[in-house]
Amino acid sequence: xxxxxNYIVLFILFTFSFVYSKQYYYSSKLLGSIVNGNKTTFRxxxxxxxxxxxxxxxxxxxxxxxxxxxxxxxxxxxxxxxTKNYEKWYYTYQVFHTEEQIKKDSVVHCVDPYAKAVASYTxxxxxxxxxxxxxxxxxxxxxxMNYKWSDLIxxxxxxxxMTMHSSSNIMKAGTYMGLxxxxxxGGLSYIKELGVNAVELLPSMEFANIEPPYNKELNGVKNTxxxxxRNHWGYMTSSFFAPAAYYAENWKELKWNVWMGKDGSQVxxxxxxxxxxxxxxxxxxxxxxxxxxxxxxxxNLKQIDKNYxxxxxxxxxxxxxxxxxxxxxxxxxxxxxxxxxxxxxWMKEYHIDGFRFDLAKLIDWETCEEIIREAxxxxxxxxxxxxxxxxxxxxxxxxxxxxxxxNDQIRNGIKGQNPHDGLGWIFGKWYGNNNKERIKSYxxxxxxxxxxxxxxxxxxxVNYLESHDDYTLGDFIRIAQKEYxxxxxxTNVENFVKISENSLKIHKLAAMFLFLSNGMVMIHEGQEFxxxxxxxxxxxxxxxxxxxxxxxxxxxxxxxxxxxxxxxNVNKDLFDFYKNLIKLRKEVEAFRICSxxxxxxxxxxxxxxxxxxxRNKDDYYLIGMNANNDKDIEISNYLHEKIVLxxxxxxxxxxxxxxxxxxxxxxxxxxxxxxxx
Numbered sequence: 001x002x003x004x005x006n007y008i009v010l011f012i013l014f015t016f017s018f019v020y021s022k023q024y025y026y027s028s029k030l031l032g033s034i035v036n037g038n039k040t041t042f043r044x045x046x047x048x049x050x051x052x053x054x055x056x057x058x059x060x061x062x063x064x065x066x067x068x069x070x071x072x073x074x075x076x077x078x079x080x081x082x083t084k085n086y087e088k089w090y091y092t093y094q095v096f097h098t099e100e101q102i103k104k105d106s107v108v109h110c111v112d113p114y115a116k117a118v119a120s121y122t123x124x125x126x127x128x129x130x131x132x133x134x135x136x137x138x139x140x141x142x143x144x145m146n147y148k149w150s151d152l153i154x155x156x157x158x159x160x161x162m163t164m165h166s167s168s169n170i171m172k173a174g175t176y177m178g179l180x181x182x183x184x185x186g187g188l189s190y191i192k193e194l195g196v197n198a199v200e201l202l203p204s205m206e207f208a209n210i211e212p213p214y215n216k217e218l219n220g221v222k223n224t225x226x227x228x229x230r231n232h233w234g235y236m237t238s239s240f241f242a243p244a245a246y247y248a249e250n251w252k253e254l255k256w257n258v259w260m261g262k263d264g265s266q267v268x269x270x271x272x273x274x275x276x277x278x279x280x281x282x283x284x285x286x287x288x289x290x291x292x293x294x295x296x297x298x299x300n301l302k303q304i305d306k307n308y309x310x311x312x313x314x315x316x317x318x319x320x321x322x323x324x325x326x327x328x329x330x331x332x333x334x335x336x337x338x339x340x341x342x343x344x345x346w347m348k349e350y351h352i353d354g355f356r357f358d359l360a361k362l363i364d365w366e367t368c369e370e371i372i373r374e375a376x377x378x379x380x381x382x383x384x385x386x387x388x389x390x391x392x393x394x395x396x397x398x399x400x401x402x403x404x405x406x407n408d409q410i411r412n413g414i415k416g417q418n419p420h421d422g423l424g425w426i427f428g429k430w431y432g433n434n435n436k437e438r439i440k441s442y443x444x445x446x447x448x449x450x451x452x453x454x455x456x457x458x459x460x461x462v463n464y465l466e467s468h469d470d471y472t473l474g475d476f477i478r479i480a481q482k483e484y485x486x487x488x489x490x491t492n493v494e495n496f497v498k499i500s501e502n503s504l505k506i507h508k509l510a511a512m513f514l515f516l517s518n519g520m521v522m523i524h525e526g527q528e529f530x531x532x533x534x535x536x537x538x539x540x541x542x543x544x545x546x547x548x549x550x551x552x553x554x555x556x557x558x559x560x561x562x563x564x565x566x567x568x569n570v571n572k573d574l575f576d577f578y579k580n581l582i583k584l585r586k587e588v589e590a591f592r593i594c595s596x597x598x599x600x601x602x603x604x605x606x607x608x609x610x611x612x613x614x615r616n617k618d619d620y621y622l623i624g625m626n627a628n629n630d631k632d633i634e635i636s637n638y639l640h641e642k643i644v645l646x647x648x649x650x651x652x653x654x655x656x657x658x659x660x661x662x663x664x665x666x667x668x669x670x671x672x673x674x675x676x677x
Contacts, residue, residue: 634662
């Protein structure tokens with residue numbers, strides 16, 4: 001029998017839980033700096049603070065500030081109303097947690113986590129000042145692209161990489177503005193020529209792009225891992241509402257001891273970039289990092305309220321399942337609110353079409369559910385993509401909640417897991433538990449109605465073979481084919497990047513499989529010409545791997561990462577093949593999404609060959625792909641109509657109509673025929 005005492009205990013626990021959550025949840029007022037006529041309000045959530053001081057500066061480099069004590073309400077929000085419009089002024093918070101700190105007045109200055117624009121001082125640990133920002137922007141008739149998820153052909157790219165190399169001929173290289181320059185070889189012109197309909201920007205929120213000095217002790221940190229002292233990719237987010245100022249200023253190298261982003265123009269320039277992409281039919285997806293915060297900079301959420309915002313070990317140190325220093329406690333209501341409001345802000349203020357969430361498994365399920373629920377209220381077609389690992393792995397869980405997710409199973413099954421002893425289907429090998437039936441399921445969207453399927457719907461699958469992480473597909477194939485020993489130094493990259501005849505066959509076969517698979521398609525910058533990431537040999541950096549192929553170039557703000565457009569011409573055959581596949585995928589709906597009944601597989605009595613008939617409305621396509629290394633497959637003549645060769649790994653786009661008696665699918669090749677009526 002359930003005793004009366006049990007009810008009392010449950011009531012007490014419920015009451016305590018309610019009071020605790022109520023005490024630390026605040027939802028009725030805006031946070032950040034709010035300008036309303038001649039009044040400016042400042043609000044900061046810091047529930048465990050004993051005192052909060054606002055510092056206001058008219059100029060970014062002012063040493064003396066106007067100081068104001070904020071008042072705490074019952075929910076842990078500190079605020080003050082000032083009877084003046086402080087737009088374009090700069091501000092910081094000092095957050096005191098102990099009486100000793102108050103007595104000594106010795107705490108670091110913190111940036112507002114809700115700051116809409118941020119100025120950063122370029123030195124180690126990057127001190128920042130928030131900008132009171134209230135600038136209006138004329139979007140004209142711009143709106144979200146609203147593509148179906150299955151129609152997306154995503155180009156994962158880095159803002160700086162796309163225009164920084166001299167071969168791009170871009171005037172404002174490495175910037176948002178540089179991406180908008182049309183009629184040049186790089187940036188927008190190149191993306192349009194390739195034909196993709198979405199770009200996925202590597203993290204472009206304000207981030208810590210300077211790491212501690214190499215092999216020196218500073219503030220208790222010794223950097224033994226990064227001789228470049230940079231974080232190039234941007235996966236160290238510091239401000240969730242502010243665009244990265246680094247991409248708004250036209251410099252070849254980061255200058256030390258200067259204020260970056262002090263005029264706030266990064267806001268307008270980012271919006272200009274989005275509007276330009278939209279005007280050219282290209283959706284903009286942002287890669288966002290809500291699983292951890294920038295690790296080494298001072299003056300952010302770590303100093304505002306470490307205990308509330310972060311997951312901690314028993315000894316009070318930061319948990320780091322992300323591998324990046326300090327994991328956010330997304331399950332806390334105000335952290336959840338910060339994440340959701342950031343997403344909605346970028347949708348409303350920047351017209352962002354969608355988001356890819358870094359290490360999304362570190363975000364709790366309730367927050368994931370609220371993200372997609374609230375985002376769809378703003379735009380029902382918003383793109384929500386998970387990197388479905390980090391503290392776990394659960395693609396099914398994301399798909400059940402309506403999220404798309406990166407499909408690492410197609411990546412590993414088709415390409416392989418590593419280029420030495422973990423090769424996949426395109427090499428005539430089986431990696432892990434892959435087999436012919438599994439790769440058939442990849443073509444059809446890796447859905448739950450197949451054995452080992454993981455997605456509710458095919459359009460939840462983001463199919464890819466290369467991303468910013470690990471080796472490029474080009475280097476993976478070079479190493480796997482033993483054309484290069486990655487331990488050796490390359491002094492002449494130009495002689496190295498040309499793709500061999502054998503490797504080109506593998507590239508094309510991989511691309512054909514990728515673009516014929518149901519779901520979204522994602523390619524990484526340079527994949528379309530077999531890009532190689534070689535660390536420059538003649539650089540003045542203490543890097544033992546100079547001249548070698550790199551597989552983790554997050555730190556190298558140099559030609560390791562920059563897109564060299566001269567290499568497009570070197571491997572133009574592959575580039576043109578990608579262009580044709582993109583064009584064809586746009587034209588034929590069944591290549592993007594189709595039912596199981598629309599595919600009829602033909603038995604070839606060979607485990608590494610796929611041949612099938614695909615129906616697209618009233619049309620039919622005969623498709624074959626042979627991954628064998630040295631075995632040709634003859635296909636019996638069961639077709640009596642004339643057929644049109646649409647695309648082949650061996651021939652150009654759209655050949656003439658001609659009668660055939662038999663089809664031979666040679667080793668490492670593929671074809672697409674349209675059956676004429």
